[in-house]
Amino acid sequence: MHVTKSFESLRAVNGVSLEVKEGSLTGLIGPNGSGKSTLFNIVSGIEKADSGKIFFRGERIDGLSPHKIFGRGLVKSFQDSRLFVGMTVLDNVMIPAKNQLGEKLYNAPVRSTWTEQEIGLAKKAGKVLNSLTMKGLFKQSATEISGGQMKLLDVGRTLMGEPRMLLLDEPTAGVAPILAREIFQRILRMSKELGLTCFIIEHRLEILFEYADYIYVMHRGRILTEGNPSEILESDTVAEIYLGA
Amino acid sequence: MWVIDSLVRSVLIGSLYTLMALGLTMTIAVVRLPNFAHAELITVGAYVAVLSSYLHGDVPLAIALSFVATAIVAFVCHRAVYRPMRRKGATMYTMVLASFALGLTIRYILLVWAGPAEMLQIKPKIPLTVLFTIGETPVLSVFVWSLPTAIVLVLVLHFLLHRTKTGKMMRAVADNLTLSLVTGIDLERIHDFSWIIAGGMAGIAGSLWAILYYATPYVGWTALLSVFAAVVLGGLTSFTGAIAGGFVVGLSENLLMEILNRFIGLEFTYKPLISFAIIVIVLMVRPVGLIGLLPTRVIRTTVKHDSRDDMT
């Protein structure tokens, strides 16, 4: 299973073609404005590409709406950890779970139709929160936790949706370096445990390069170069775009 | 011939709608508030004109007083309600609700004393004379006041927006708020100014309406649907669009309505449906309106898209 993308789109992404191997931790780097987030948006269905094809696990997903892409197992987290501010930590974690019977309006008033499933999901949520050492915070409003915890929560809740692949858009943005490393390690641990493929946009190259299997470099909407971390480190072209940018 | 009659009325009403639409567009574009109370500003203008005409039958005076009165009311609303709410960080919805509340309050205040004072439907005391006739259609003296005033105002507004420093700043704020803040524009002053202009224009439109017809507490409200259609046609934030929109709506409501009435027998009570149909059609076919200025800001793209997604 892997993701293949090849497409053209005028503004931010211009003729990108890449492939992410199953089970790998692949990084996407590049200076600001090179189109990385837009690329992720297109893959996850939030934006439409002008042309091109996206394959996920052998099936085309371009043109599908985001909620369907999520259903197929491709999940994206947000750069600014978009938690639902009107809800508690627990609610935020419970939301991504798929096929919740209680979400159907005709089931909702009749508790017996969904209580059992809900309890099962709650236990799972408890485990996720536990692994993030946030279990005690379950009743807190999502606005009452620290920035680092918000990030963790954002990434953590994606796991409730039984993803096969994660698109992580700067998971350590705006977080202190020690915490950043910790977040990364957690992500790695979780994904290894669950056999996830991770495709990560990251600016903290030192951390990314330590854990990534493969790197793509984007510049001005195109893939400049690709390779494993050591190759990228030695590449002159990559150094140039970072210095010049 | 009814065609001429209808055309004359279309142009007249169209020019009034244009004035109203311009004021509303300004509030939406510069202050970023869809002022539901805009209708009431028009009504206030209408009543001030009527009252003024009873004191002194001079038309320019009535119009001028309407401008001043409505500008003051708009300014007071801004300072007393909108600005404090903004400073407290009110959401867009809360502001919309507040404008709705303001509008209703003003309207019902008018209704409270209008009945007993026998001013529920009152014409201004202005002598009407027939100046000339086009074919068989008499052109009344009021026509001379409405259309030229409207034209002059539009030109003045254009001059204001394009040739004066304040006007340019207003346009800058409408185009790109963050950028204009960075360049150090005094937003408060711009807001103050916008309210005065938008309010004043609504007032003038109201006074002209009263001169043409009469004043009732519902003047603004009945016009609101048409004004909204004009603004939607114009693309919500475009001034030129509002002008075009105003006349299109004026034409639709008069000439088109006449045609529909004569050939299909559609009764005049259904007139508001025309404006509504315009809104629906624009929404379905070309949501950016006649002149689509800021499409990505106003209209949803195929998939929901937020400014938060516009990062690298």
Next chain:
Amino acid sequence: MTPITSLVTTFASFFGIYMILSVSLNLEYGYGGQPNFGKVAFFGIGAFVAGVMASRVLPLIAGVTVIDPLGPQGVEVRIAISSTRPIETIVTFVLALILATIVGGFFGYLLSYPALRIREEWFLAMVLLVSGEIVRIIVRSYPPIVGGYQGLAGVSNPFRWIGDATKASLAYAALILAIALGVYLLVDRSVNSPFGRLLKSVRDDPVASMSLGKNVQLVRAQVLVFGSGLAALAGALYAHYIGFITPDDFIPIRTFDIWVMMVLGGMGNNTGAVVGAAVMTIIDRATAMLAVECGTFSTLIEFNYVRYVLVGILMLMILMHRQKGLLPEEPVKTPAYEVMKN
């Protein structure tokens, strides 16, 4: 009927109807984030359906031919039937309630389409507002529905056949309250569930919600259908209470009233919606009674309108100083919380 009984039935009936409206708006906006500024349209639609049922279907079921359903003869026939034929009256009444809810829900579904094309929230609000007015204008101009601007009379209390006016009023008031309570419980159960979570997620951040696998458009449509159906139900109840349906009764200020109820009571809180409805009922009825008493002042001011001015100012006060309303929003209560405590 004694003044006390009259007072009680009036307050109870209005409270019940307002409660349904307030809870339905809270569902749409407090939980779902959909600003329904056209609520009165659905309220009206419910009433109009009830009117159509009473004028055409009631005689049909009772086997009485009516030449002129919307005119005076129709009124006589309706009143005669509801005074003497309990079964037919009740059956028609129940059918009217059901049909009103369905029709209201259907129109609510239609309204979810503008929501598709519009980005700015207030634009949707404006469209809903004018849609409300359009419905009123159409019904007003097209007599066959409820008699145009003249309206329809004789839509009577479904318990009229009891014979005793006091008992009939009390019975109906009790029924309205019972239905209102049922609605409250239904909505409360519906939102304290995964569906409620889903609603809030769509309300807070539709893009994030979609990215987490939720079909936002479907949810929005569902909420509008549910909320509109409930408003129409309230409308049908109202029609049978007032007895006289006229399109001009359904003006935008009524939508505003419902918003005041919800905002005052606290958005996102069902009990708050009920509290808001209670306060509004008191204001509404108290000023109506005062208006009658103060008839002597009507040479100076038109007292009926003072009530609206007061409500407007009240709303402004709330919005400016206590925007969250009286009661705070509560988290969705599902068994999940119990599980977590262990």
